[in-house]
Amino acid sequence: MQEKPQKPALSEALREETYQLKAAWQRHDASFLQKYLIEDVEDPRINLQSILTRHFLMDRLFDDRYAEIMAHEIYFALTVHWLLGLLKSKRSRAAVHMQTAAVLDALLADGRDSDTAAIPPFMAEAFGTLSLPNYISELLMWVPREDDAELMPGYLLETFGHIWAETLAHEQAEPISVIEPACGSANDYRYLAGYGLGPFLDYTGLDIAEKNIVNARRQFPEVNFQVGSVYEIPAEDKTIDFCFVHDLFEHLSPEGIDRAVAEICRVTTQDVCLHFFNMDDIPQDAIRKKDGYHWNRLSSEHMQNRLDPRAVHLESRCLDTWLKSRFAYPDYHNKYAWSWWIQLQSSNPLDKIRS
Ligand SMILES: C[S@@+](CC[C@H](N)C(=O)[O-])C[C@H]1O[C@@H](n2cnc3c(N)ncnc32)[C@H](O)[C@@H]1O
Numbered sequence: 001m002q003e004k005p006q007k008p009a010l011s012e013a014l015r016e017e018t019y020q021l022k023a024a025w026q027r028h029d030a031s032f033l034q035k036y037l038i039e040d041v042e043d044p045r046i047n048l049q050s051i052l053t054r055h056f057l058m059d060r061l062f063d064d065r066y067a068e069i070m071a072h073e074i075y076f077a078l079t080v081h082w083l084l085g086l087l088k089s090k091r092s093r094a095a096v097h098m099q100t101a102a103v104l105d106a107l108l109a110d111g112r113d114s115d116t117a118a119i120p121p122f123m124a125e126a127f128g129t130l131s132l133p134n135y136i137s138e139l140l141m142w143v144p145r146e147d148d149a150e151l152m153p154g155y156l157l158e159t160f161g162h163i164w165a166e167t168l169a170h171e172q173a174e175p176i177s178v179i180e181p182a183c184g185s186a187n188d189y190r191y192l193a194g195y196g197l198g199p200f201l202d203y204t205g206l207d208i209a210e211k212n213i214v215n216a217r218r219q220f221p222e223v224n225f226q227v228g229s230v231y232e233i234p235a236e237d238k239t240i241d242f243c244f245v246h247d248l249f250e251h252l253s254p255e256g257i258d259r260a261v262a263e264i265c266r267v268t269t270q271d272v273c274l275h276f277f278n279m280d281d282i283p284q285d286a287i288r289k290k291d292g293y294h295w296n297r298l299s300s301e302h303m304q305n306r307l308d309p310r311a312v313h314l315e316s317r318c319l320d321t322w323l324k325s326r327f328a329y330p331d332y333h334n335k336y337a338w339s340w341w342i343q344l345q346s347s348n349p350l351d352k353i354r355s
Pocket of ligand 1: 018021025037181182183184185187188206207208209212228229230231245246247248251
């Protein structure tokens, strides 16, 4: 009988790096890890990459049944990002409100008499398809106050959380298995659960820092959160349907990135969704060591070379370029954020032959 190929043992260098990575992330307080990546523009309720992960999973579960709500969730996030930009500018809160009220007036007047307010094009596009009241009116009517403790109130940020939770409560679908290496303190899982996706996911969260896993288990004791490394994913070959990862590869060595890609592709049967916070259209990875781990700027071309031999279909998007070209949205906060969708297995055996 032929023996099943084993995954190669971890090299001495990657064993040492695992130790260093653990120390680098464990040095933070548990309370810091619990919230530092879900604030402001990183808040998964409005962070475009977190939204794209939820849409990636919803697409697999429900095909394109919810394409319209998904499109509006992106418009919603852009409106919030635009508003956050105003709130962080030097203007007083009263001046911000005057501007948002003027934009709403101009939208209601269908662009006529709008000398005072420039309507962002994406907002005009979305507003035209909505009836009143709607999420754009609600955001523009909100009156920020100088003494507000938070930049924006939770009830506004929760808008699509409520919409999804109500919509998905009536859904039925066969659960899919999903793994998320580098899950942090359930940073994204919180909003998979809160948005009503929990019952449809057989989810595993993996993180190298025990403090993160303790935080995650405290919030979701029934969910499978494990301490572990992406270099040695604790799963048999091709046993998990889907994988997603946010903001991990930039912190790994070149050998580590290769190993992480190999491990993810080893355990996943169908599709992978990868998000990067520091990637560019450059010919080679710019590898930088910092504070006991890495802070790289990754080459999209090099990542493509790693993934190409394993993928039957691959799509990548620089968010800034996409938002500018599709939504005329000029101010995305991170010019180096990229999202990738990788299909590992052909749904139709003929696809591979044709391509
Ligand atoms: C920048 S944070 C991103 C956390 C989360 N994905 C997010 O976007 O909010 C990087 C995470 O990767 C974890 N990590 C670092 N190296 C890892 C490895 N080799 N295997 C698994 N997790 C790792 C860290 O503990 C940390 O939680």
